[in-house]
Amino acid sequence: MSQALLLTKNILANQTLQKKLQELNDEVWCSTWLLDQIQRFGVPVFVSQQFQVVIFGKSLSDEEVQTLLQPLLEYPLILLREVEQEPTEEEREKWTELGLQGYLAEIDSQEVIREKIALAIMKRNQAKESNQRVVPFPNSENRSEFDSTLIRLTGKEQTVMNLLVRAQGEVMTRKELCEKIWSEGNTASNMSQLSCMINRIKRKFENQGVDGRIIVTHWGRGYQLSDYFYQQCASYAQSFY
Incomplete structure (x- = not known):
């Protein structure tokens, strides 16, 4: 079981993904308040202590996600993006270089979501060793x-x-x-x-x-x-x- 933080502008927009994560026995905190806090003041210390995964909800623009990535990259977190459709290879390369480690979609099954998170964790661990x-x-x-x-x-x-x-x-x-x-x-x-x-x-x-x-x-x-x-x-x- 892991603890995930889902940053969003509208908690109702992420209920499908939140439910699937919870059914995988993950604890999920869906928050607009923390999104505002990070944007205005930086990352609260307890975020890295309490959560292992941070998901940028689909209600966030690419520009907002890019801005949020910078302070969060200072912490040992898995950083994922919720998407409505899979990104192109070029988009994947861009976001990987910026620090994003994977994508989750509403249409993904629980099994696919589980494997995507496991793959993101594996990539992060490999990056720690090779980089x-x-x-x-x-x-x-x-x-x-x-x-x-x-x-x-x-x-x-x-x-x-x-x-x-x-x-x-x-x-x-x-x-x-x-x-x-x-x-x-x-x-x-x-x-x-x-x-x-x-x-x-x-x-x-x-x-x-x-x-x-x-x-x-x-x-x-x-x-x-x-x-x-x-x-x-x-x-x-x-x-x-």
Whole structure:
């Protein structure tokens, strides 16, 4: 049995999915109040303590889900989206990169919902193992300290860091980064995903005690590694990323 939080604008709109989850012996809290709290003030501490799964209801827009993903990704939660129809492969890739781990639909049977949740849990656990990267820690001259600092990066986050390191401290434009990361180049969607990735990378470094200014944003231009970070860490980063 797991505890699930279903974030929605209208609790009546999610009754079918809520009932199926409860029949699987899951405890489900369907809440508009918590949606408002997270949007206005951030994630309350008890959310990560009480729930294992967070579901974004179908009443939420894609833009709202994308905004909500950012603070929730800081916690070890399974993040799922309720949909009326299955997303395309392109949409799946986009949302996976943003941190979403799966989809649930009203028309899904209990068995399908159970298997989708189990698959999401398995993917999250695999990602924890495969995305663990050792990164250099500024101000440290002891190699063992480098080895003890772990930051988990997704595949595309790692690609972003590779590209910025290889730029040798020079500015890379958003267009250049998008064209190297995605085959379709600098679409509006990819530009938005790039901004989200940069912010996630900064937070991951900050959570390990590394100054979030390792990546400098040049508004209207692009991004570069800070001179300090590049000088201190580039030689090590080339080995680890």
